Amino acid sequence: MRVNEEQTTISVALEDLTREVERLHADGYRLVQIGCTDIGGSYEINYSFDKDYRFRNLRLTVGPETEVPSISGTYWGAFVYENEMHDLFGIPVTGINIDFKGTFIRSAEKYPFSVTRRGGDPCRNA
Amino acid sequence: MGLFEMTKTVLRNLAGGPATRRYPAVPARTSPLTRGHVVFNPAACRSCGLCSRRCPCEAIRIEKEAKIWEIDRLRCAACGDCVEGCPFGGLTMEQTYLPPVVEHTVERHTITYVKPEKPAKKPADESAGA
Amino acid sequence: MPERIVVPFGPQHPVLPEPIHLDLVLEDETVVEAVPSIGYIHRGLEQLVQKREFPEYVYVAERICGICSFMHALCYCQGVEHIMGIEVPDRARYLRTIWSECSRLHSHLLWLGLFADAMGFENLFMRSWQLRESVLDVLEDTTGGRVIQGTCKIGGVRRDIEPEKLGEMHRALDSFEEKCRDLTDVFLNDETVKYRLRGLGVVGKDAAYALGAVGPTVRASGVRVDLRETGYAAYGDLDFRPVVETTGDCYARCAVRAGELFTSIDLIRQAIDAMPDGPLDVKVKGMPDGEYFSRVEQPRGEVVHYLRGNGTKHLVRSRIRTPTLANIPMLVKMLPGAQLADVPVVVLSIDPCISCTER
Numbered sequence: 001m002r003v004n005e006e007q008t009t010i011s012v013a014l015e016d017l018t019r020e021v022e023r024l025h026a027d028g029y030r031l032v033q034i035g036c037t038d039i040g041g042s043y044e045i046n047y048s049f050d051k052d053y054r055f056r057n058l059r060l061t062v063g064p065e066t067e068v069p070s071i072s073g074t075y076w077g078a079f080v081y082e083n084e085m086h087d088l089f090g091i092p093v094t095g096i097n098i099d100f101k102g103t104f105i106r107s108a109e110k111y112p113f114s115v116t117r118r119g120g121d122p123c124r125n126a
Numbered sequence: 127m128g129l130f131e132m133t134k135t136v137l138r139n140l141a142g143g144p145a146t147r148r149y150p151a152v153p154a155r156t157s158p159l160t161r162g163h164v165v166f167n168p169a170a171c172r173s174c175g176l177c178s179r180r181c182p183c184e185a186i187r188i189e190k191e192a193k194i195w196e197i198d199r200l201r202c203a204a205c206g207d208c209v210e211g212c213p214f215g216g217l218t219m220e221q222t223y224l225p226p227v228v229e230h231t232v233e234r235h236t237i238t239y240v241k242p243e244k245p246a247k248k249p250a251d252e253s254a255g256a
Numbered sequence: 257m258p259e260r261i262v263v264p265f266g267p268q269h270p271v272l273p274e275p276i277h278l279d280l281v282l283e284d285e286t287v288v289e290a291v292p293s294i295g296y297i298h299r300g301l302e303q304l305v306q307k308r309e310f311p312e313y314v315y316v317a318e319r320i321c322g323i324c325s326f327m328h329a330l331c332y333c334q335g336v337e338h339i340m341g342i343e344v345p346d347r348a349r350y351l352r353t354i355w356s357e358c359s360r361l362h363s364h365l366l367w368l369g370l371f372a373d374a375m376g377f378e379n380l381f382m383r384s385w386q387l388r389e390s391v392l393d394v395l396e397d398t399t400g401g402r403v404i405q406g407t408c409k410i411g412g413v414r415r416d417i418e419p420e421k422l423g424e425m426h427r428a429l430d431s432f433e434e435k436c437r438d439l440t441d442v443f444l445n446d447e448t449v450k451y452r453l454r455g456l457g458v459v460g461k462d463a464a465y466a467l468g469a470v471g472p473t474v475r476a477s478g479v480r481v482d483l484r485e486t487g488y489a490a491y492g493d494l495d496f497r498p499v500v501e502t503t504g505d506c507y508a509r510c511a512v513r514a515g516e517l518f519t520s521i522d523l524i525r526q527a528i529d530a531m532p533d534g535p536l537d538v539k540v541k542g543m544p545d546g547e548y549f550s551r552v553e554q555p556r557g558e559v560v561h562y563l564r565g566n567g568t569k570h571l572v573r574s575r576i577r578t579p580t581l582a583n584i585p586m587l588v589k590m591l592p593g594a595q596l597a598d599v600p601v602v603v604l605s606i607d608p609c610i611s612c613t614e615r
Contacts, residue, residue: 007549031468033577035562046562046575048549053486055549077468077585084581087295098291098588105295105614113303145386155393159400159415182312205315205406210414 009046009057014066017047020058021071024049029056031071034081036089038113043091047071062091072097080104088113156221161204163224164197168238170216171195177208177217193237200230258283263596267296271374271600273323274610278603282596290591292584294614301615305574310336310544310565311410313574317561320576321612322403323366324554326359328561328576328612329408334488335550335563336410336571340542346490347534348412353490354527355395355405357520362391363555364513364520367607368443371510374600375452380442387435394425412537426528433521440514444507453507457590457602460504469586470579471557472516473606476501476508483553494526506605513607516555543567554579556607578612 012020029049037044045068047058062068070093072078082093083104090111102110147155156162173193178186185201186208188194209217261282267275275296281289304316317332318325330352337344344352369384392402398417399405407415417425443449459467464477474481475498482498484491499515501508544565551560557579564573583606594602 030465032558033560033562033575033582035575035577037562037564037573037575039572048560053483055551057549075468076466077582080581080584081577100293104293105298106293107295107298112300145382155396157393157397157400159398160396161400161406180312182308182315203315203319203404206400207312207315 007055007057009059012058012060014060014062014068017058017060018069018071018074021047021074024056025074027051031075031078034078034085036085036091036113038089043089045085045091064090065092067092067094069093070095070097087111154223158221160221161206161219162221163199163204163219164202164206164208165218165220166195166197166235167216167218168195168235170214171237171239172214172216173237173239174213176211176213180207180211182207194234195237196232196234198232199224199227260288265599265603269600271370271604272608272610273370274608276603276608276610276613278591278599280591280596280599285596287591287594287596287599290588292588294584294610296614297611298614302574302576305571307570309569310571311540313571314409315406318404318406318408320615321578321609323363323609324359324556324559324612325403326355326405326408327552327554327559329405330356330489331550331552331559331561332563332574333408333410334552335548335561336544336565338548338550339544339546339563339565340410340540342411342538342540344412345535345538346532347416348536349490350527350531351413351417351536352408353494354417354524355399355407356489357524357527358391358395359405360520360555361517362388362395364517365391367513367555367604368439368510371601371604372443374604375449377449380439384439387432387439390428390432394428397421409537411540412535414537416536422528422531426525429521429525433518436517436521440517443510443514450507452598452601453510454505456506456598457594457605458503458505459586459590461502463589464504464586467585467589468582469557469606470582471554471607472499472509472512473557473583473586475499476512477504478502481558483551483558486551488552490527491523493530494523496523496526506601509605543569544571556580556609556612557582559612576612576615578609578615580606580609580613583608584613 029051032048032050035046042061042063045060045062049056068091070082072082076097079096079098082096083100085091086093087102087105173188173190175188178188182205183201183203185198187196206219209219263280263282265278265280266272267277277293279291280287301316301320305313308316314329314332318329320328365384365388369381372380372384395405396402398421399407399415407413459477461478464474465479478500480498480500496519499512499519501511545567547564549560549562551558559579560577562575563571565571587603587606590602591599
């Protein structure tokens with residue numbers, strides 16, 4: 001049995017994020033992942049949703065210290081991704097339902113993947 | 127549920143012996159494809175450096191002028207990429223695993239490949255005759 | 257007002273295959289709240305993509321996890337192949353399917369053994385792992401490695417399975433299926449096992465879907481989500497049905513995985529019967545430029561590899577979202593109400609693979 005899988009990506013602005021997410025939630029989409037990439041000096045955050053194998057992706061581009069509102073009011077399980085994003089990249093996310101305040105992923109260096117990390121080499125290979 | 131089910135199971139287990147292999151007294155089960163460790167043939171290596179470039183763990187180092195080929199066994203993951211990549215058959219994969227070591231040393235080999243002498247080219251007027 | 261105490265569970269615990277830390281808030285013996293904490297095994301594998309060229313990264317992707325290793329490599333290869341527009345030959349797709357299903361059999365048998373051990377039933381643990389040895393022998397004979405296969409590469413597969421070996425596997429599947437039936441009979445019909453598992457960690461259908469859980473954990477609550485239905489690799493040509501249960505407790509999760517054993521055996525039989533001839537791989541030319549979300553059904557659920565390239569040998573970003581990370585919110589919702597002695601069983605019922613979560 002084969003179901004066609006389509007992937008669509010739309011860019012969204014910071015103010016419209018909560019509204020778009022609520023619209024997808026009312027439509028019956030489930031949250032797949034929230035991922036962060038650093039391009040140049042800013043972060044690109046991808047919010048991925050899926051329903052019946054139809055894949056929708058919301059893309060948000062923010063600078064290093066911009067505060068991002070949490071979507072855990074709509075999707076309860078989003079706290080895992082948002083805490084991880086905060087602990088690894090240093091993006092301040094406001095209003096997470098279970099906020100670990102930096103202790104979710106305990107690492108030797110604070111915000112190891114952020115664009116402003118010290119040293120130039122992304123991975124110190126011994 | 128029949129009678130004496132447990133007794134039958136116990137007797138079957140007693141008669142059968144242990145279900146595991148007594149490794150290392152008995153050698154481990156291997157198949158012809160098992161990736162154990164990489165073996166280097168110094169006489170076939172032409173120092174092209176393909177194995178060193180393909181290694182995903184950066185375990186192989188070559189010094190062309192000093193004719194040294196070294197492998198760091200503790201970095202090698204036995205993936206077999208170098209064996210596939212060597213165009214001259216200088217590397218093979220053996221099936222046995224290497225025993226554990228207590229100190230970290232790097233294995234060095236001296237490359238002994240000698241380029242075969244090409245027969246000396248005769249000047250044209252000598253070979254053109256008859 | 258009963259007193260509340262906090263008991264740390266993990267990171268070292270005999271029942272956990274990998275380290276995860278949970279702070280359990282208890283009132284007498286009942287768990288009231290659970291607070292997870294991860295980060296014990298973070299190796300920074302996503303950053304390694306900037307150091308390893310994209311064909312070499314397959315080896316890193318394989319070693320993210322030992323239990324679901326082939327499917328990580330498959331997901332990565334599919335992602336890069338989609339970005340570069342490479343079409344994999346048919347024989348390679350069927351071989352990948354066979355190895356994926358062997359991986360799934362091996363993973364579910366491992367999980368059944370660990371689950372029996374968590375309940376205290378050690379003999380059943382030994383029997384499950386003894387059965388798992390025959391799957392590992394097949395994997396070793398066909399790929400060279402018991403746990404890390406090393407056969408998937410961008411453009412196809414590195415190794416072939418000869419027709420004699422395929423015939424041998426097909427014949428061995430009958431007796432293997434017989435032994436699986438005996439084993440799952442104990443898991444599903446034994447009185448003590450049922451007494452331990454029924455009614456434990458119940459999550460309803462809507463709650464499970466809203467929490468974003470994936471895999472057998474969510475299929476046990478009645479939600480029918482199985483990525484093999486999208487038809488990647490050779491699944492589009494094979495006929496199968498996802499296993500779905502409705503009760504949503506630990507017994508249902510065990511039943512889903514036991515049922516998937518038989519689906520896998522059936523899929524391997526179908527793939528061997530329909531195996532086409534042809535080349536094993538295609539030559540890879542050029543560099544990846546673009547992005548793609550590649551999704552595959554691992555034994556634990558849906559894994560997403562987000563890959564992005566910009567035309568150079570090194571990919572810019574690889575983001576891996578593993579199924580256990582999506583199941584952690586469901587674990588946090590499942591634990592309140594359980595007794596302290598049942599916590600290992602509940603934690604293990606989502607099949608935690610923390611080395612994947614913490615790449």
